[in-house]
Amino acid sequence: xxxxxxxxxxxxxxxxxxxxxxxxxxxxxxxxxxxxxxxxxxxxxxxxxxxxxxxxxxxxxxxxxxxxxxxxxxxxxxxxxxxxxxxxxxxxxxxxxxxxxxxxxxxxxxxxxxxxxxxxxxxxxxxxxxxxxxxxxxxxxxxxxxxxxxxxxxxxxxxxxxxxxxxxxxxxxxxxxxxxxxxxxxxxxxxxxxxxxxxxxxxxxxxxxxxxxxxxxxxxxxxxxxxxxxxxxxxxxxxxxxxxxxxxxxxxxxxxxxxxxxxxxxxxxxxxxxxxxxxxxxxxxxxxxxxxxxxxxxxxxxxxxxxxxxxxxxxxxxxxxxxxxxxxxxxxxxxxxxxxxxxxxxxxxxxxxxxxxxxxxxxxxxxxxxxxxxxxxxxxxxxxxxxxxxxxxxxxxxxxxxxxxxxxx
Numbered sequence: 001x002x003x004x005x006x007x008x009x010x011x012x013x014x015x016x017x018x019x020x021x022x023x024x025x026x027x028x029x030x031x032x033x034x035x036x037x038x039x040x041x042x043x044x045x046x047x048x049x050x051x052x053x054x055x056x057x058x059x060x061x062x063x064x065x066x067x068x069x070x071x072x073x074x075x076x077x078x079x080x081x082x083x084x085x086x087x088x089x090x091x092x093x094x095x096x097x098x099x100x101x102x103x104x105x106x107x108x109x110x111x112x113x114x115x116x117x118x119x120x121x122x123x124x125x126x127x128x129x130x131x132x133x134x135x136x137x138x139x140x141x142x143x144x145x146x147x148x149x150x151x152x153x154x155x156x157x158x159x160x161x162x163x164x165x166x167x168x169x170x171x172x173x174x175x176x177x178x179x180x181x182x183x184x185x186x187x188x189x190x191x192x193x194x195x196x197x198x199x200x201x202x203x204x205x206x207x208x209x210x211x212x213x214x215x216x217x218x219x220x221x222x223x224x225x226x227x228x229x230x231x232x233x234x235x236x237x238x239x240x241x242x243x244x245x246x247x248x249x250x251x252x253x254x255x256x257x258x259x260x261x262x263x264x265x266x267x268x269x270x271x272x273x274x275x276x277x278x279x280x281x282x283x284x285x286x287x288x289x290x291x292x293x294x295x296x297x298x299x300x301x302x303x304x305x306x307x308x309x310x311x312x313x314x315x316x317x318x319x320x321x322x323x324x325x326x327x328x329x330x331x332x333x334x335x336x337x338x339x340x341x342x343x344x345x346x347x348x349x350x351x352x353x354x355x356x357x358x359x360x361x362x363x364x365x366x367x368x369x370x371x372x373x374x375x376x377x378x379x380x381x382x383x384x385x386x387x388x389x390x391x392x393x394x395x396x397x398x399x400x401x402x403x404x405x406x407x408x409x
Contacts, residue, residue, distance in 0.1 A: 004028050004044055008037040015040075061099050061126055067155040069095070074148035083144070084110050102126055115139055130275060133292040137282045150278045157274055157354065161267060161361055168365035175376040179383055186387050188223070191216040194391045212390040244300070251301040259371065263364040268297050269333045270357035273350040280347035287314050302328060319346075333357065 006028065007017050016037060022028035029039040061069075069090060076086040087107040091100055102123055109119035117136035120127050131151060138147030195213050219226065240246040254264045275296050279289035290313060294306045309322035320338040323329055336353050340346030 004042045006032065006042040007040045008032055009040060010038075011036050061102070062096070063155055063159055065095055065099055066127075066131070067152055067159065069099075070148045070152035070155065074145050074152060077145035077148065083116050116144070128296070130292060130296045134278070134282070137279065137284050141283050143282065147282060150282070154274050154278060157358065158271060161270060161358060164362055164365050165263070165267070168369040169372075172369065172372040172376050175373070175380055179376070179380040182380075182384055183387065184219075186384075186391070187212075187216045187219050191387075191391060192220060194394075198394050208386075209390045209393050212387065247300045248304065251299040254299065255301055259368050263361065263368060264299065264302075265330050266357055266360045266364050268299060268302055269329045270354060270361055271296050271298070272329065273333065273336075273357055274354045277347045277350035277354070281351070286319075286346075290319070330357075330360075 091103045106119045120132045138144035276293045290310045297303050305326045309326045312322040323334045340349035
């Protein structure tokens with residue numbers, strides 16, 4: 001049944017605006033008349049997502065905001081406040097302007113008679129699919145407060161994993177950027193200065209030093225073309241990785257590189273264990289829970305293999321055998337799934353295993369960081385050392401010749 005956004009007059013000739021569910025405008029006018037409201041105009045309300053451009057938003061809600069929203073929503077629900085009242089209270093909290101505009105639309109839809117899950121489904125670009133599925137499960141089972149607590153726990157755990165990944169990779173990336181910056185500065189400024197000094201002294205340059213001078217001359221002469229080429233290459237890669245094929249290729253590389261593979265699989269295992277256990281404990285069917293869980297792996301390559309595994313489960317294969325067939329997760333998680341399936345306590349087993357896989361992610365990240373840092377420092381030292389050797393070797397040869405001449409005299 002459509003929702004109409006209407007403008008009407010009351011008995012005091014005051015203009016009133018609102019929303020109302022009715023099969024058509026004629027029935028809408030009759031329903032409003034029974035409330036002593038006289039219809040002026042009405043348009044069908046679609047409840048679209050507000051534009052992020054006019055609210056200084058990005059089109060997505062930050063995970064920190066979503067986590068805070070879930071936690072506060074759960075507290076309000078357990079206090080006995082209705083969903084509409086919760087939304088109205090949360091709208092007055094210190095969320096971003098864009099998120100508040102979304103909450104306003106959702107609140108209007110719920111006031112009009114829609115279920116919260118259906119109102120959220122209109123904003124799939126804003127709210128994760130997993131979040132919407134969980135809310136639908138909570139409304140169907142009458143446990144919306146429990147679901148929002150579980151969602152807050154899930155997003156807090158996932159945010160902690162992301163912080164660990166960022167912390168472990170920041171320093172090696174900084175070393176890489178510093179190495180590239182030092183090479184560019186030396187080739188663009190330091191090497192030309194020494195080259196001019198050597199040419200004024202009529203010193204013959206050959207070998208590795210001559211090669212470095214040639215690279216420096218080429219960079220200085222054609223830096224505009226090189227910059228354009230770099231921008232085109234980076235832009236092309238960015239566009240490629242925005243496509244489904246590019247995302248799948250990037251994520252497949254993450255799974256196949258030895259050191260990164262372990263981290264990727266442990267992160268996927270931690271997310272799967274946490275999300276799947278929440279869905280099962282909420283009463284969702286196993287296959288439906290698997291289908292919903294696949295969207296939170298955050299790896300297109302694994303998601304495709306996961307969908308194939310779910311198809312196998314749908315056809316009667318056990319979850320354990322399906323995961324073993326497609327090599328989706330670390331062996332330990334598959335063993336835990338096997339134990340959970342055999343004892344019919346899969347949700348409890350996975351709930352207890354979440355912390356273990358979070359620890360495995362941290363151990364893997366620490367191992368990667370401990371390997372990357374000395375490697376990056378060694379690369380930085382070798383590259384910078386070779387450049388300094390190329391720059392100073394002619395001066396060293398001049399000083400050696402002067403010493404030899406002095407000794408001969």
